[in-house]
Amino acid sequence: DAGVIQSPRHEVTEMGQEVTLRCKPISGHNSLFWYRQTMMRGLELLIYFNNNVPIDDSGMPEDRFSAKMPNASFSTLKIQPSEPRDSAVYFCASSSGGSLDGQPQHFGDGTRLSIL
Amino acid sequence: AQTVTQSQPEMSVQEAETVTLSCTYDTSESNYYLFWYKQPPSRQMILVIRQEAYKQQNATENRFSVNFQKAAKSFSLKISDSQLGDTAMYFCAFIRGSQGNLIFGKGTKLSVKP
Numbered sequence: 001d002a003g004v005i006q007s008p009r010h011e012v013t014e015m016g017q018e019v020t021l022r023c024k025p026i027s028g029h030n031s032l033f034w035y036r037q038t039m040m041r042g043l044e045l046l047i048y049f050n051n052n053v054p055i056d057d058s059g060m061p062e063d064r065f066s067a068k069m070p071n072a073s074f075s076t077l078k079i080q081p082s083e084p085r086d087s088a089v090y091f092c093a094s095s096s097g098g099s100l101d102g103q104p105q106h107f108g109d110g111t112r113l114s115i116l
Numbered sequence: 117a118q119t120v121t122q123s124q125p126e127m128s129v130q131e132a133e134t135v136t137l138s139c140t141y142d143t144s145e146s147n148y149y150l151f152w153y154k155q156p157p158s159r160q161m162i163l164v165i166r167q168e169a170y171k172q173q174n175a176t177e178n179r180f181s182v183n184f185q186k187a188a189k190s191f192s193l194k195i196s197d198s199q200l201g202d203t204a205m206y207f208c209a210f211i212r213g214s215q216g217n218l219i220f221g222k223g224t225k226l227s228v229k230p
Binding site: 031033035042043044045048050055056089091093095102104105106107109110112 | 148149151153158159160161162163166168207209211215216217218219220221222223
Protein backbone atom coordinates (compact mmCIF):
# COMPACT_ATOMS: atom_id res chain seq x y z
CA ASP A 1 0.00 0.00 0.00
CA ALA A 2 1.18 3.50 -0.78
CA GLY A 3 1.96 5.59 2.25
CA VAL A 4 1.53 9.31 2.72
CA ILE A 5 3.21 11.08 -0.19
CA GLN A 6 4.72 14.52 0.24
CA SER A 7 6.35 16.76 -2.32
CA PRO A 8 8.83 18.23 -2.74
CA ARG A 9 11.29 16.41 -0.50
CA HIS A 10 13.55 19.43 -0.35
CA GLU A 11 12.83 23.06 -1.12
CA VAL A 12 15.30 25.91 -1.07
CA THR A 13 14.02 29.37 -1.86
CA GLU A 14 14.69 32.98 -1.12
CA MET A 15 12.96 35.06 1.49
CA GLY A 16 9.74 36.61 0.26
CA GLN A 17 8.94 33.85 -2.21
CA GLU A 18 5.77 31.79 -2.06
CA VAL A 19 6.22 28.17 -1.01
CA THR A 20 3.68 25.40 -1.58
CA LEU A 21 4.01 22.01 0.06
CA ARG A 22 1.85 19.13 -1.11
CA CYS A 23 0.46 16.01 0.52
CA LYS A 24 -1.45 12.96 -0.64
CA PRO A 25 -2.84 11.01 2.34
CA ILE A 26 -3.32 7.27 2.48
CA SER A 27 -6.44 6.27 0.56
CA GLY A 28 -9.39 5.84 2.89
CA HIS A 29 -7.93 7.96 5.67
CA ASN A 30 -10.22 10.81 6.65
CA SER A 31 -7.96 12.80 8.97
CA LEU A 32 -4.97 14.78 7.78
CA PHE A 33 -2.41 16.65 9.83
CA TRP A 34 0.40 19.10 9.08
CA TYR A 35 3.26 19.20 11.59
CA ARG A 36 6.44 21.25 11.68
CA GLN A 37 9.72 20.03 13.20
CA THR A 38 12.47 22.38 14.35
CA MET A 39 15.37 21.94 16.74
CA MET A 40 14.05 24.65 19.04
CA ARG A 41 10.36 23.70 19.21
CA GLY A 42 10.37 20.02 18.30
CA LEU A 43 7.31 18.60 16.55
CA GLU A 44 4.25 20.80 16.65
CA LEU A 45 0.85 20.66 15.00
CA LEU A 46 0.06 23.34 12.46
CA ILE A 47 -3.41 22.29 11.31
CA TYR A 48 -5.68 19.27 11.33
CA PHE A 49 -8.44 18.33 8.86
CA ASN A 50 -11.21 15.79 9.33
CA ASN A 51 -13.28 14.85 6.27
CA ASN A 52 -11.61 17.73 4.40
CA VAL A 53 -12.77 20.30 6.97
CA PRO A 54 -10.22 22.21 9.08
CA ILE A 55 -10.82 21.27 12.71
CA ASP A 56 -7.94 22.91 14.54
CA ASP A 57 -5.69 25.56 13.00
CA SER A 58 -4.50 27.05 16.27
CA GLY A 59 -0.94 26.02 15.46
CA MET A 60 -0.71 28.02 12.24
CA PRO A 61 1.91 30.64 13.13
CA GLU A 62 0.42 33.64 11.38
CA ASP A 63 -1.49 34.83 8.36
CA ARG A 64 1.42 34.01 6.10
CA PHE A 65 0.50 30.34 6.48
CA SER A 66 -2.55 28.80 4.86
CA ALA A 67 -3.68 25.23 4.26
CA LYS A 68 -6.33 23.69 2.07
CA MET A 69 -7.81 20.28 1.51
CA PRO A 70 -9.95 20.52 -1.64
CA ASN A 71 -10.65 16.77 -1.65
CA ALA A 72 -9.94 13.62 0.29
CA SER A 73 -6.75 12.85 -1.62
CA PHE A 74 -4.89 16.13 -1.61
CA SER A 75 -3.80 18.91 0.71
CA THR A 76 -1.50 21.90 0.41
CA LEU A 77 0.34 24.07 2.91
CA LYS A 78 1.28 27.46 1.58
CA ILE A 79 3.63 30.10 3.00
CA GLN A 80 3.47 33.57 1.49
CA PRO A 81 5.72 35.46 1.90
CA SER A 82 8.32 33.05 3.27
CA GLU A 83 10.84 34.09 5.93
CA PRO A 84 14.10 32.47 7.13
CA ARG A 85 12.45 31.48 10.42
CA ASP A 86 10.08 29.25 8.45
CA SER A 87 13.00 26.92 7.71
CA ALA A 88 12.05 23.51 9.14
CA VAL A 89 10.94 20.02 8.20
CA TYR A 90 7.22 19.91 7.44
CA PHE A 91 5.42 16.62 7.87
CA CYS A 92 2.03 15.54 6.64
CA ALA A 93 0.31 12.64 8.40
CA SER A 94 -3.00 10.86 7.95
CA SER A 95 -5.16 8.50 9.97
CA SER A 96 -8.43 6.64 9.72
CA GLY A 97 -11.36 7.06 12.05
CA GLY A 98 -12.45 10.10 13.96
CA SER A 99 -10.75 12.09 16.64
CA LEU A 100 -12.07 9.99 19.49
CA ASP A 101 -10.52 6.62 18.75
CA GLY A 102 -6.83 7.47 18.74
CA GLN A 103 -5.96 5.78 15.49
CA PRO A 104 -2.22 5.93 14.74
CA GLN A 105 -1.04 8.59 12.38
CA HIS A 106 1.08 7.61 9.41
CA PHE A 107 3.64 10.17 8.33
CA GLY A 108 5.06 11.15 4.99
CA ASP A 109 8.79 11.53 4.49
CA GLY A 110 8.59 15.27 5.16
CA THR A 111 9.68 18.32 3.22
CA ARG A 112 12.88 20.02 4.32
CA LEU A 113 12.33 23.71 3.68
CA SER A 114 15.20 26.18 3.68
CA ILE A 115 14.48 29.88 3.30
CA LEU A 116 17.59 31.92 2.49
CA ALA B 117 -1.74 22.26 29.37
CA GLN B 118 -1.05 18.84 27.96
CA THR B 119 2.64 18.00 28.04
CA VAL B 120 4.95 15.11 27.33
CA THR B 121 8.38 14.93 28.99
CA GLN B 122 11.27 12.79 27.89
CA SER B 123 13.98 13.31 30.48
CA GLN B 124 16.81 11.53 28.62
CA PRO B 125 18.04 13.63 25.68
CA GLU B 126 20.56 10.94 24.67
CA MET B 127 21.19 7.30 25.48
CA SER B 128 23.45 4.57 24.19
CA VAL B 129 23.31 0.80 24.40
CA GLN B 130 25.43 -2.08 23.22
CA GLU B 131 24.08 -4.26 20.47
CA ALA B 132 21.97 -7.18 21.80
CA GLU B 133 21.39 -5.50 25.16
CA THR B 134 18.18 -4.04 26.56
CA VAL B 135 17.44 -0.34 26.97
CA THR B 136 14.52 1.55 28.47
CA LEU B 137 13.47 5.03 27.36
CA SER B 138 11.45 7.13 29.81
CA CYS B 139 8.38 9.24 29.18
CA THR B 140 5.96 11.03 31.47
CA TYR B 141 2.91 12.97 30.44
CA ASP B 142 0.40 15.29 31.99
CA THR B 143 -3.27 15.30 31.14
CA SER B 144 -6.55 15.64 32.97
CA GLU B 145 -8.34 13.54 30.36
CA SER B 146 -9.43 10.00 31.16
CA ASN B 147 -9.59 8.87 27.55
CA TYR B 148 -6.32 9.09 25.66
CA TYR B 149 -3.83 7.10 23.60
CA LEU B 150 -0.07 6.88 23.87
CA PHE B 151 2.49 6.24 21.16
CA TRP B 152 6.17 5.81 20.56
CA TYR B 153 7.51 6.93 17.19
CA LYS B 154 11.00 6.32 15.83
CA GLN B 155 12.81 8.78 13.57
CA PRO B 156 16.00 7.34 12.02
CA PRO B 157 18.52 9.58 10.25
CA SER B 158 16.45 9.15 7.08
CA ARG B 159 13.92 11.50 8.74
CA GLN B 160 10.94 9.16 8.44
CA MET B 161 8.52 9.05 11.39
CA ILE B 162 7.78 5.40 12.05
CA LEU B 163 5.14 4.15 14.48
CA VAL B 164 6.69 1.77 17.00
CA ILE B 165 3.89 1.03 19.43
CA ARG B 166 0.43 2.23 20.55
CA GLN B 167 -1.23 1.98 23.97
CA GLU B 168 -4.84 2.69 24.85
CA ALA B 169 -5.11 4.35 28.26
CA TYR B 170 -8.16 2.33 29.28
CA LYS B 171 -6.31 -0.95 28.76
CA GLN B 172 -4.23 -2.14 31.68
CA GLN B 173 -2.27 -4.64 29.62
CA ASN B 174 1.04 -3.29 28.34
CA ALA B 175 1.39 -3.22 24.56
CA THR B 176 4.14 -5.25 22.87
CA GLU B 177 5.43 -5.36 19.31
CA ASN B 178 8.17 -7.93 18.80
CA ARG B 179 11.28 -6.57 20.58
CA PHE B 180 9.46 -3.42 21.72
CA SER B 181 7.29 -3.27 24.82
CA VAL B 182 5.96 -0.58 27.10
CA ASN B 183 5.55 -0.17 30.83
CA PHE B 184 2.37 1.86 31.20
CA GLN B 185 1.76 3.21 34.69
CA LYS B 186 -1.46 5.22 34.42
CA ALA B 187 -1.54 6.54 37.98
CA ALA B 188 2.03 7.76 37.67
CA LYS B 189 1.40 9.03 34.11
CA SER B 190 4.44 7.12 32.93
CA PHE B 191 4.92 5.36 29.59
CA SER B 192 8.39 3.91 29.12
CA LEU B 193 9.62 1.97 26.08
CA LYS B 194 11.78 -1.13 26.45
CA ILE B 195 13.82 -2.31 23.49
CA SER B 196 15.14 -5.84 23.87
CA ASP B 197 18.00 -7.36 21.89
CA SER B 198 18.97 -3.94 20.52
CA GLN B 199 20.04 -3.84 16.89
CA LEU B 200 22.12 -1.32 14.98
CA GLY B 201 19.00 -0.38 13.01
CA ASP B 202 17.36 0.80 16.23
CA THR B 203 19.64 3.84 16.21
CA ALA B 204 17.23 6.77 15.94
CA MET B 205 15.40 9.55 17.74
CA TYR B 206 12.49 8.17 19.73
CA PHE B 207 9.46 10.35 20.39
CA CYS B 208 6.79 9.71 22.98
CA ALA B 209 3.40 11.20 22.08
CA PHE B 210 -0.22 11.14 23.08
CA ILE B 211 -3.63 11.96 21.69
CA ARG B 212 -6.43 13.14 23.93
CA GLY B 213 -9.69 11.37 23.29
CA SER B 214 -11.36 14.70 22.57
CA GLN B 215 -8.76 15.85 20.05
CA GLY B 216 -7.07 14.35 17.05
CA ASN B 217 -3.55 15.72 17.04
CA LEU B 218 -0.44 14.17 18.54
CA ILE B 219 1.39 16.00 21.30
CA PHE B 220 5.07 15.08 21.20
CA GLY B 221 7.91 15.01 23.67
CA LYS B 222 11.29 16.47 22.72
CA GLY B 223 12.72 13.06 21.91
CA THR B 224 15.53 10.76 23.06
CA LYS B 225 18.44 10.12 20.74
CA LEU B 226 19.35 6.43 20.99
CA SER B 227 22.65 5.10 19.68
CA VAL B 228 23.18 1.36 19.42
CA LYS B 229 26.88 0.51 19.46
CA PRO B 230 28.42 -2.62 17.93
